[in-house]
Amino acid sequence: MxxxxxxxxxxxxxxxxxxxxxxxxxxxxxxxxxxxxxxxxxxxxxxxxxxxxxxxxxxxxxxxxxxxxxxxxxDLRNELRENKRNEKLRSLGLLFFNMINSQKLLLDNFSFDFPNGMMPEKRGAAAIMHIEDGVHLLRQIGAKDTAITNFLAALDSTDQIYGILRAFYITVKMVTEKLSDENDFTANDRREHLLTLINFTDYAQFRLVLMAVQFLDVHGARYLKENKDFMATLKEVKSGINLY
Structure with a gap:
């Protein structure tokens, strides 16, 4: 006592x-x-x-x-700050996993019809692998980035590649802004969410995103290239934006 x-x-x-x-x-x-x-x-x-x-x-x-x-x-102020922080995390979690689910829907609907019956319709990961085959073939014959950009633009007349890139970019932007230092979060908080995003994204779909970042000159691609947290997370998972 x-x-x-x-x-x-x-x-x-x-x-x-x-x-x-x-x-x-x-x-x-x-x-x-x-x-x-x-x-x-x-x-x-x-x-x-x-x-x-x-x-x-x-x-x-x-x-x-x-x-x-x-x-x-x-102690009371710290508790209130921690409660606000946890509430922000819960709010972000709902949006975050809804965005991941929307990515899965985009992949399920991702398809290409090839002209003149040259090849049956490709859907989902199979369609992405076919695009990769075309890019590898162009590289083998010495094609530059411009030629590959034109190839993707001609193939993606309905902006499906752009749609997948946009969904991924919006998710990364949401994590970066809502888990910013100004909102009492850290780079490690952003890293954990970005790792979850990458791991929960279908691997073929993730490769298509990186392909779009490498070859398409659009806002979403530029944003991902300039996002330090995203680029650091890519390095951590042994990846990059110049795969092709």
Missing amino acids: KVNWYRFFAITAMVLVGLTYIVKFCGFGASTAEDFAVWGQFGDYMGGSLNPILSFISIMLLIKSLNLQNETNL
Whole structure:
């Protein structure tokens, strides 16, 4: 049990004063007027001596009380800040996983019809792999980035590649802005969400995003290239934006 030394000192002092009074004036022998005068002078002396000390102790107790109050207020502010932070994370989590689900829907609907019956319709990951085959073939014959950009533009007449890139870019932007340093988050918070985004994105779909970043000159591609958190996360997963 922790001893409250302030309380112990105060009670002890009161008991000693009471005992002194009882012993001197009530318990042993008669007291004369001169005794009372001497004790009155002694009381004045002790009061003058003890008052500064007691005032100092009162000030120290007041300072301690203020420090405890400040610590309590600081803990309360930190708790409120943490509650706001957790609420922001919960709000982001709903949007974040909805965006991941929307990416899966985009992949399921991703398809290409090839002219003149040259090849049956390709859907999903198979369509992306066919695009990659075309890019690799162009590279083998020495095609430059411009030629590959034109190839993708001709193939993607309905902007499906752009749609997949846009969904991914919006998710990265949402993580970057909502988990910013200004909102009391850290680079590690953004890193964890971006790693989750990459790991939850179908691998073929993720490769298509990187292909679009490498060859398409659109806002989403430029944003991802300039996003330091995203580029650092790509480096962590041993990837990059120049795969083709």
